[in-house]
Amino acid sequence: MTVTNVVAFVDVSPLHPQGPVGQHINDVFWPLFWVSVVITAGVSGAILYSALRFRRKHDDEEPVQTHGNNKLEIGWTVIPFIILVSLFGLTAANMGVIASAPQGAMTIKVTGVRFYWMFDYGVQKANGKELTTIKDFYVPVNTPIALEVRSQDVNHSLFMPNINGQMNAIPGQVNHTWMQIDKPGDYTGACTELCGEGHWLMDFTIHALSQSDYQAWVAKQQAGGQ
Amino acid sequence: MAVMEAPLQQARHATRWDKDKGILSWLTTVDHKKIGIMYLYTTFFFFIVGGIMALLVRIQLAEPQNKFLTEAQYNQIFTMHGTTMIFLWVIPVLAGFGNYVLPLMIGARDMAFPRINALSYWLIPLGGLVMYSGFLFGGTGSAGWTGYVPLTEKAYSPQVGQDLWILGLHLLGISSMFGGINFLVTIHNMRAKGMTWFRLPLFAWSMEVTSALVVLASPFLAGVLLMVLLDRQAGAAFFVVNQGGAALLYQLVFWFYSHPAVYIMILPAFGIISEVIPVFARKPIFGYRAMAYSMAVIAVLGFIVFVHHMFLTGLPLAVQTFFSATSMIIGVPTGVKILNWTATLWGGSIRYDTPMLFAVGFLLMFLIGGVDGVYVGSLAVDYALHGTYWVVSHIHYVLFGGSVMGVFSGIYYWFPKMTGRFLNEKLGKLHFWLMLLGLNLAFMPMHILGMLGMPRRIASYNNNRGWGDLNSISTFGAFLIAVSVAVFLINFFVSLRSPKNAPDDPWEGNTLEWATTSPPPKHNFDVVPEVRSARPVRDLRRSARPAAV
Numbered sequence: 079m080t081v082t083n084v085v086a087f088v089d090v091s092p093l094h095p096q097g098p099v100g101q102h103i104n105d106v107f108w109p110l111f112w113v114s115v116v117i118t119a120g121v122s123g124a125i126l127y128s129a130l131r132f133r134r135k136h137d138d139e140e141p142v143q144t145h146g147n148n149k150l151e152i153g154w155t156v157i158p159f160i161i162l163v164s165l166f167g168l169t170a171a172n173m174g175v176i177a178s179a180p181q182g183a184m185t186i187k188v189t190g191v192r193f194y195w196m197f198d199y200g201v202q203k204a205n206g207k208e209l210t211t212i213k214d215f216y217v218p219v220n221t222p223i224a225l226e227v228r229s230q231d232v233n234h235s236l237f238m239p240n241i242n243g244q245m246n247a248i249p250g251q252v253n254h255t256w257m258q259i260d261k262p263g264d265y266t267g268a269c270t271e272l273c274g275e276g277h278w279l280m281d282f283t284i285h286a287l288s289q290s291d292y293q294a295w296v297a298k299q300q301a302g303g304q
Numbered sequence: 305m306a307v308m309e310a311p312l313q314q315a316r317h318a319t320r321w322d323k324d325k326g327i328l329s330w331l332t333t334v335d336h337k338k339i340g341i342m343y344l345y346t347t348f349f350f351f352i353v354g355g356i357m358a359l360l361v362r363i364q365l366a367e368p369q370n371k372f373l374t375e376a377q378y379n380q381i382f383t384m385h386g387t388t389m390i391f392l393w394v395i396p397v398l399a400g401f402g403n404y405v406l407p408l409m410i411g412a413r414d415m416a417f418p419r420i421n422a423l424s425y426w427l428i429p430l431g432g433l434v435m436y437s438g439f440l441f442g443g444t445g446s447a448g449w450t451g452y453v454p455l456t457e458k459a460y461s462p463q464v465g466q467d468l469w470i471l472g473l474h475l476l477g478i479s480s481m482f483g484g485i486n487f488l489v490t491i492h493n494m495r496a497k498g499m500t501w502f503r504l505p506l507f508a509w510s511m512e513v514t515s516a517l518v519v520l521a522s523p524f525l526a527g528v529l530l531m532v533l534l535d536r537q538a539g540a541a542f543f544v545v546n547q548g549g550a551a552l553l554y555q556l557v558f559w560f561y562s563h564p565a566v567y568i569m570i571l572p573a574f575g576i577i578s579e580v581i582p583v584f585a586r587k588p589i590f591g592y593r594a595m596a597y598s599m600a601v602i603a604v605l606g607f608i609v610f611v612h613h614m615f616l617t618g619l620p621l622a623v624q625t626f627f628s629a630t631s632m633i634i635g636v637p638t639g640v641k642i643l644n645w646t647a648t649l650w651g652g653s654i655r656y657d658t659p660m661l662f663a664v665g666f667l668l669m670f671l672i673g674g675v676d677g678v679y680v681g682s683l684a685v686d687y688a689l690h691g692t693y694w695v696v697s698h699i700h701y702v703l704f705g706g707s708v709m710g711v712f713s714g715i716y717y718w719f720p721k722m723t724g725r726f727l728n729e730k731l732g733k734l735h736f737w738l739m740l741l742g743l744n745l746a747f748m749p750m751h752i753l754g755m756l757g758m759p760r761r762i763a764s765y766n767n768n769r770g771w772g773d774l775n776s777i778s779t780f781g782a783f784l785i786a787v788s789v790a791v792f793l794i795n796f797f798v799s800l801r802s803p804k805n806a807p808d809d810p811w812e813g814n815t816l817e818w819a820t821t822s823p824p825p826k827h828n829f830d831v832v833p834e835v836r837s838a839r840p841v842r843d844l845r846r847s848a849r850p851a852a853v
Contacts, residue, residue: 091755092688106684114675121671128649129664139653146591158639162632169682170625176684177621232455235691239757243687246616248552250545253618270691270759272448275375278762
């Protein structure tokens with residue numbers, strides 16, 4: 079891991095959430111992470127200990143022929159069950175926030191097109207056309223935004239890892255997700271569903287602007303500016 | 305009269321197909337052992353081809369904005385890598401072990417339907433040939449091994465190679481289904497006297513459960529591929545949205561097959577490990593019944609977890625939540641298996657020949673693949689990790705760290721039975737350590753890349769993303785795996801030419817294949833011993849031992 083890696087790790091990783099949806103994903107991730115680290119370490123330790131401790135010493139050894147132990151086996155059926163059900167409970171408890179936008183959120187329509195994303199802000203420009211951008215996505219900070227995700231051709235997936243994870247764009251249907259960014263700045267998004275040769279070129283930049291900057295940007299675009 | 309006819313029929317059989325040597329004897333054989341060996345050779349050939357594809361992918365991704373492959377080449381090559389490794393390697397190589405070992409293990413003369421068995425085999429090279437012939441006609445399938453519509457519709461994948469990919473998969477699916485029916489009939493009807501269901505070797509149990517999955521699930525793959533083919537060739541528009549089709553329908557049917565298929569790819573490896581560990585630890589498997597039942601539970605649950613591949617497709621939250629629950633719960637029977645294998649090691653008298661090294665390697669690697677799967681089973685975390693390199697890492701820990709390690713354990717374990725020769729132990733151990741190191745270097749960095757937001761299936765990435773170093777490590781690991789496979793190949797060909805040095809029962813085996821000669825005669829057994837426990841050959845060894853001991 080070099081410095082650039084660590085920086086990138088901090089910048090786009092879902093482990094460094096920007097906003098409430100990412101935060102809730104993160105709230106599930108970390109308990110899951112620590113539980114899995116403990117389980118992996120414990121079970122690996124048990125495997126390695128048994129594998130090393132009980133090496134054959136004499137060729138005519140005959141170890142005790144244990145066929146099983148019901149109490150143990152019930153134990154290691156029930157305990158993982160309890161752990162997994164708890165982790166599921168934690169998941170389910172956070173899904174309410176992750177899956178549905180709050181009342182009164184502004185709406186932006188996102189359409190996947192081979193090979194770019196198009197963002198429609200639901201605002202008319204002076205020339206009567208809808209205000210849209212491609213490859214650059216402008217949003218106001220501290221504002222819940224409901225996203226309507228569509229596809230114009232094949233399947234895509236709108237991926238903003240540290241903001242709200244992702245949502246598929248599938249032709250013929252409208253998928254709903256939402257986002258909110260708490261801090262102004264530029265963030266990176268991508269496409270995570272194979273869509274053809276230009277799949278990797280679907281990266282886009284999310285420009286999170288302060289609310290006044292965002293209003294100014296919209297006004298400028300409406301007037302026909304670049 | 306019947307009594308007199310029997311020997312005549314046998315003689316006719318002998319002249320018709322029981323030739324011993326030469327190419328013709330292989331081309332015309334219906335002997336499960338020869339067919340099993342052909343399965344192993346053919347699938348190993350495809351393992352190497354698929355491995356070369358993997359190396360090409362890894363070279364392309366080793367550094368950002370690499371121009372080693374064009375995007376079109378990249379998409380074909382990673383598609384063929386995935387399709388080959390799943391449908392021409394992991395699934396059929398495990399069926400190959402089933403073919404060779406299963407009838408011997410249950411004390412049968414052959415599979416129930418020897419000629420259908422030969423057909424199952426021959427469909428595999430044919431399917432591979434059809435699929436790969438795309439390279440001669442302007443490009444192979446290029447939409448990934450999952451072949452999602454609309455990308456596979458003619459509008460987006462016009463090349464005939466996509467049709468050949470579908471037809472090749474069809475042939476392989478038919479091969480699997482014939483094989484599955486054959487295994488089921490064989491296990492149900494041809495077990496040795498005294499071999500009750502709970503004296504059945506766990507490898508046979510794993511083939512029973514796998515075959516049930518194959519027979520129940522594969523028709524859905526055949527169906528959905530046929531729908532795509534009809535869309536492409538006959539304008540059926542099952543999935544064409546502006547003609548009343550539904551794109552999402554494909555994923556529902558595809559995953560109804562392909563999630564159970566994940567267990568088709570791992571259960572026989574569970575079976576191999578369940579044979580190897582008790583033999584080398586000199587103990588019975590811990591909790592035999594739990595091991596058998598847990599496979600059955602995995603198979604049943606395997607049918608109700610498939611929607612976790614579709615958490616981001618906009619299905620209702622209630623549906624997603626249900627499948628998130630089942631996906632996490634399926635960790636329970638898998639956990640039981642890992643702990644029972646560990647308990648089999650506990651208190652044992654363990655000997656580390658190469659098969660056992662691979663078996664313990666399997667336990668450690670499959671554990672990682674099991675645990676990192678829980679992350680993407682959790683609906684919330686899946687929102688962030690779906691479609692990233694986390695998933696690539698997960699599938700490779702399960703299928704390489706799990707299935708492939710299991711396959712190599714099986715190869716080192718049964719090679720003496722198949723050939724009468726041991727594989728070289730020193731080279732075997734070198735192979736193991738290189739492979740273990742290589743796979744961790746190749747696949748562990750992918751976990752981090754997934755957390756860094758690297759999408760899977762991208763042909764390249766910009767150098768400002770900070771993914772270069774981890775990808776270089778991963779590429780290095782992939783080449784280390786290639787070196788380990790080269791060591792194996794050298795070992796294989798050298799050992800095959802060395803004098804016969806393996807006795808009939810070289811490992812102190814438990815199951816019936818060790819009661820016959822190495823290699824076994826055409827008819828498998830002169831006398832099939834009566835089975836009185838789950839370890840009949842151990843019983844024989846002990847009854848033969850002088851009473852003074």
